Amino acid sequence: MTDDLGRKSGSGRVRAGRAPSERSDVASFIVMDVMRAAAELERQGRSIIHMEVGQPGTPAPETARAAVRAALDSETLGYTAALGIDALRARIAASYRERYAITVDKSRIVVCSGSSAAFLLAFLAVFDAGARVALPSPGYPCYRHILSALGCRTPLIETGPESRWMPTPDDLTALHEREPLDGLLIASPANPTGTMIEPDRLAALIGFADANGLWFISDEIYHGLTYDAPATTALSVSDEVIVINSFSKYHAMTGWRIGWLVVPPALVRTVERLQQNFFISAPAASQVAALGSFDGVDELERNRETYARNRALLLDALPGAGLSALAPADGAFYLYADVSAFTEDALGFARAMLEEIGVAVTPGLDFDEARGNRYLRFSYAGTESDMAEAARRLKGWPRLKR
Numbered sequence: 267m268t269d270d271l272g273r274k275s276g277s278g279r280v281r282a283g284r285a286p287s288e289r290s291d292v293a294s295f296i297v298m299d300v301m302r303a304a305a306e307l308e309r310q311g312r313s314i315i316h317m318e319v320g321q322p323g324t325p326a327p328e329t330a331r332a333a334v335r336a337a338l339d340s341e342t343l344g345y346t347a348a349l350g351i352d353a354l355r356a357r358i359a360a361s362y363r364e365r366y367a368i369t370v371d372k373s374r375i376v377v378c379s380g381s382s383a384a385f386l387l388a389f390l391a392v393f394d395a396g397a398r399v400a401l402p403s404p405g406y407p408c409y410r411h412i413l414s415a416l417g418c419r420t421p422l423i424e425t426g427p428e429s430r431w432m433p434t435p436d437d438l439t440a441l442h443e444r445e446p447l448d449g450l451l452i453a454s455p456a457n458p459t460g461t462m463i464e465p466d467r468l469a470a471l472i473g474f475a476d477a478n479g480l481w482f483i484s485d486e487i488y489h490g491l492t493y494d495a496p497a498t499t500a501l502s503v504s505d506e507v508i509v510i511n512s513f514s515k516y517h518a519m520t521g522w523r524i525g526w527l528v529v530p531p532a533l534v535r536t537v538e539r540l541q542q543n544f545f546i547s548a549p550a551a552s553q554v555a556a557l558g559s560f561d562g563v564d565e566l567e568r569n570r571e572t573y574a575r576n577r578a579l580l581l582d583a584l585p586g587a588g589l590s591a592l593a594p595a596d597g598a599f600y601l602y603a604d605v606s607a608f609t610e611d612a613l614g615f616a617r618a619m620l621e622e623i624g625v626a627v628t629p630g631l632d633f634d635e636a637r638g639n640r641y642l643r644f645s646y647a648g649t650e651s652d653m654a655e656a657a658r659r660l661k662g663w664p665r666l667k668r
């Protein structure tokens with residue numbers, strides 16, 4: 267794991283007169299650096315428990331894989347329509363009726379190459395360079411990095427235990443009054459905290475955005491992975507929001523790079539033109555697999571039940587290891603732990619944890635540049651046996667003894 271976070275090095279010149287663009291000077295995605303360091307130790311024969319990366323430890327459901335096997339023998343799998351395969355868009359629309367009891371017309375659905383492409387398409391569709399897009403902190407780092415590369419500014423709303431790690435309407439009002447905003451992005455369940463926003467607070471934030479001409483973007487990629495109460499989609503509040511979702515998390519399809527947006531009707535053609543020029547279409551094989559994954563609900567629910575058991579195991583075991591200051595784990599598959607009782611250098615602490623006991627976790631600096639040195643994120647998306655072994659190693663680690 268490296269200390270180089272990829273920021274403003276000023277040393278990128280290949281030869282006189284040539285250098286990377288200023289827009290490319292974004293911080294690294296630290297979790298990917300942790301993954302690389304963990305993989306190197308595994309190549310050396312070390313036993314590593316992967317709690318760093320936010321991806322299921324299971325493959326895509328068998329129904330998804332079977333659909334692709336059949337398509338390989340019977341279909342060309344060439345370009346699709348830019349908005350996606352019609353049957354997949356219709357199936358995604360149906361999922362909103364099934365999960366949330368709301369109607370979403372399939373014409374508003376854009377299938378794309380994972381939520382990462384969805385963020386890029388959404389940001390390009392509604393924000394010009396210089397736009398101010400409010401983000402909660404801590405939060406998924408790639409929001410900041412993509413917006414920065416597009417020339418946008420990202421004023422942060424600091425959240426903490428007192429607000430259940432979610433922005434409040436008062437936070438948004440104060441920020442907008444200091445300097446007008448162009449947009450707000452909220453994720454629920456959130457990464458890294460696992461917290462969900464309450465329906466009333468979500469409605470209040472969307473109401474403020476609608477009243478003040480802000481774009482509201484809702485990251486819902488962890489919907490389906492909740493444990494005590496279901497998540498609320500922003501589409502149940504307003505048709506003028508932009509919703510981003512993905513097959514990566516609940517559908518266990520991270521490597522297939524397939525996701526979708528739901529956009530207001532007036533934005534469909536805008537996003538379609540961007541998709542045509544940037545990506546042409548999402549990969550056909552991945553779209554076929556995504557359609558097939560909807561028939562694998564029994565398997566996907568078994569995965570969720572595994573995460574629920576892992577969550578319960580760690581919520582019981584981590585306090586015994588000294589890690590008792592945890593954010594609410596309402597959904598997703600993360601625990602965000604305050605480790606300030608042991609260190610003010612989360613990056614170094616995570617490196618020592620990896621090297622000394624073979625447990626890979628993500629430093630909070632990935633999610634919060636101001637306060638992240640006090641936090642670690644633990645992913646519990648692995649197997650039950652791995653989570654139990656991680657708990658055992660952590661409990662015996664001398665650095666967690668006060």
